[in-house]
Amino acid sequence: MNIAIVGCGYIGQKRARYIGRNKLLATVDRDITKAEQLAQQYQDCISYADWQPVVERKDINLIIIATQHDSLAEIGLAAIKEGKHILIEKPAARKTSEIELFPKIAEKTGALIRVGFNHRYHPAMRKARELIDQNVLGELMFIRARYGHGGRLGYEKEWRANPNISGGGELIDQGVHLIDLARWFLGDFIEVQGMTDTFFWDMDVEDNGFLLLKTAKKQIAFLHASCTEWKNLFSFEIYGKKGKIDISGLGGSYGLERLTFHKMLPQMGVPETMVLDFPAEDNSWEIEFMEFLEDIYLHRQPAIGIYDAQQALKIVEEIYRLNCHDYCT
Numbered sequence: 001m002n003i004a005i006v007g008c009g010y011i012g013q014k015r016a017r018y019i020g021r022n023k024l025l026a027t028v029d030r031d032i033t034k035a036e037q038l039a040q041q042y043q044d045c046i047s048y049a050d051w052q053p054v055v056e057r058k059d060i061n062l063i064i065i066a067t068q069h070d071s072l073a074e075i076g077l078a079a080i081k082e083g084k085h086i087l088i089e090k091p092a093a094r095k096t097s098e099i100e101l102f103p104k105i106a107e108k109t110g111a112l113i114r115v116g117f118n119h120r121y122h123p124a125m126r127k128a129r130e131l132i133d134q135n136v137l138g139e140l141m142f143i144r145a146r147y148g149h150g151g152r153l154g155y156e157k158e159w160r161a162n163p164n165i166s167g168g169g170e171l172i173d174q175g176v177h178l179i180d181l182a183r184w185f186l187g188d189f190i191e192v193q194g195m196t197d198t199f200f201w202d203m204d205v206e207d208n209g210f211l212l213l214k215t216a217k218k219q220i221a222f223l224h225a226s227c228t229e230w231k232n233l234f235s236f237e238i239y240g241k242k243g244k245i246d247i248s249g250l251g252g253s254y255g256l257e258r259l260t261f262h263k264m265l266p267q268m269g270v271p272e273t274m275v276l277d278f279p280a281e282d283n284s285w286e287i288e289f290m291e292f293l294e295d296i297y298l299h300r301q302p303a304i305g306i307y308d309a310q311q312a313l314k315i316v317e318e319i320y321r322l323n324c325h326d327y328c329t
Contacts, residue, residue, distance in 0.1 A: 007066035008034040018286040073098035080111035089116040092309035094167025114302040121284035124259040137240025142220040148229030161203035169205030175225035182221035189213040194319040
């Protein structure tokens with residue numbers, strides 16, 4: 001595949017490291033220096049400050065879009081109109097209306113769309129999915145999850161604090177990962193409740209989001225996304241009628257990635273416990289991208305597509321509506 005990357009910040013650079021034997025032919029960033037620095041690492045790669053010429057290049061098959069939220073949908077729409085396959089970073093847009101035409105256009109041009117909810121590919125999450133598919137937890141009852149960081153000096157002045165660019169605060173940033181994971185295990189949610197607030201950071205978007213979601217089977221997801229966590233945290237607990245899976249950490253500053261399975265015994269009491277640690281370097285980005293390449297070669301719809309982005313954004317929008325945030329309109 002001949003690949004272009006639009007957005008050469010931290011995520012774009014990370015995506016570039018996992019393209020395998022495929023060719024990176026174009027890098028794009030409004031800060032041309034970033035595009036040039038990334039392009040210099042790859043043979044025959046050209047840097048651009050504007051994405052439009054890259055979308056029109058006939059030799060580009062796949063475009064990775066890792067920009068700020070306000071340009072994700074615009075670039076993605078232009079790319080799929082040209083028949084380019086896209087890997088578009090979460091949340092894929094600031095609101096659902098920005099991506100409502102994606103499925104129809106992609107069907108017409110044959111473009112495949114994968115949304116970068118890469119947390120599903122962390123080894124602990126994949127192991128949890130395997131255990132649940134083996135019915136070791138029995139019928140699932142509820143999920144309790146937390147995800148957060150503490151920001152940094154000047155955080156309130158960054159683009160994520162500007163609702164016109166970000167579309168919202170912590171809920172649309174890290175919160176959509178929690179929503180997507182909860183949907184992956186429980187299915188779609190039909191009831192949405194929640195609260196948001198800005199407790200610490202002096203900015204126009206929320207620094208904390210609290211969600212209570214319910215499926216048609218009355219399964220519950222209680223989710224909390226925060227950028228006042230101070231110590232980076234990831235905690236994801238899945239409760240079934242036969243036991244519990246507790247996932248903590250994502251590696252790096254979030255701590256060792258670990259899955260703990262508590263199996264309920266017939267006599268109840270203290271459960272049997274199995275602990276699996278995943279100390280290796282995070283390979284979720286590579287696995288996700290290799291699966292997308294396989295999707296393309298097999299003409300198969302990606303496991304995480306535009307529908308998943310739409311469902312996550314619908315929940316975010318409803319929470320913002322309930323809390324009277326004008327950036328949700």
